[in-house]
Amino acid sequence: MFRENISKFVKVKCSGCNNEQNIFNKASTKVECLVCNKLLATPTGGKAKILGEIQS
Ligand SMILES: [Zn+2]
Structure with missing residues (x-):
């Protein structure tokens, strides 16, 4: 079972650049993306909402 509540870094690809x-x-x-400043994640009630494409 995938545990979503653990803290970790995820690699996200910016959909803009x-x-x-x-x-x-x-x-x-x-x-925000360091290159184009597109929003990549926003905080929610404890877990960030990832807006970009998560790379495995
Ligand atoms: Zn970008």
Whole structure:
């Protein structure tokens, strides 16, 4: 069973510029792409909502 409640970094591909960036899955602040400033994750009630494409 996949445990979603663990803290970890995930690699997310920006849908705007294809930049790959490691972001924390429990980010408490907005995370923007370092290249094009597109929003990649927004904080929710404890777990970040990932907006980009998660790379395995
Ligand atoms: Zn980008």
